[in-house]
Amino acid sequence: MSIIVDKISYTYEIGTGFERQALKEVSCVIEKGEFIGLIGHTGSGKSTFIQHLNGLVKATSGAIYYDGEDIYDKDFDMRKLRSKVGLVFQYPEHQLFETDIFKDVCFGPKNLGLDRAETELRAFEALRLVGLDESLYYQSPFDLSGGQKRRVAIAGVLAMKPEVLILDEPTAGLDPKGRDDILDCVKKLQKETGITVILVSHSMEDVAKYVDRIMVMNDGILMYNGTPKEVFAHYKELEKIGLAAPQVTYIMNDLKNAGFDVDVSAITIEEAKTSILKALGKK
């Protein structure tokens, strides 16, 4: 699996007074098994971008290649693309509707035309991957906590066996514990299945310790695209566009400026602690 995005631009409401260019010549490559954080403030173009990846929105100009195939070619199978690139929208729990959790997760594979045995096998596997306790499978989704409902919604997409899982703000509206639980769960299932994950967020702090690569969108432009360490090195520029780097980045840079020989690229508290102790001459 690979996705090549070649200079895509997208304008909403072309030719009306409300015309708005949401993407400006965005190019990038997404490889199998990557865990990518797509970051940007409100209105920067994140949602528009991810909807291009499964063909829900068609670029005004530019091209997208999925496994080398041009998705805008007239013979390209868009339905297949949609089953390969699973998109979990913001607040996906609002789309749960079946009488029990298991039925809800079965809905997607059943719709793909799979037989009952295969459908149920996939539902069990998906529910296991999101770490939902078996005792809950036959309960109404409406009796669950916010975080649990969201897991059911993610399981519903996983049951379609996508190659790419895109999550739009999966932590929105959850408390800090619920936020960590969901992200830990996504990281775990990503490791176990090798699926490619694109996680949309407006918080660097949230995604820093989970992702391999960060793509920063600003006003429709892909401004940075690199490892968290590479991207956070631009913390001053990020601040100018309303995106704060993780707090650790600020502490380490302040210490460096105060004359301590610390590693400014530390991202986690653990890395920072090790570097500070070393600079202080302790083990």
Ligand SMILES: Nc1ncnc2c1ncn2[C@@H]1O[C@H](COP(=O)(O)OP(=O)(O)OP(=O)(O)O)[C@@H](O)[C@H]1O
């Ligand atoms: N259906 C639409 N019609 C017109 N303009 C739109 C539409 N959807 C989005 N836009 C505009 O396109 C730009 C990019 O929006 P988009 O939703 O992609 O940003 P975002 O980064 O996902 O924001 P958020 O974090 O709020 O979801 C914004 O200026 C937005 O107002």
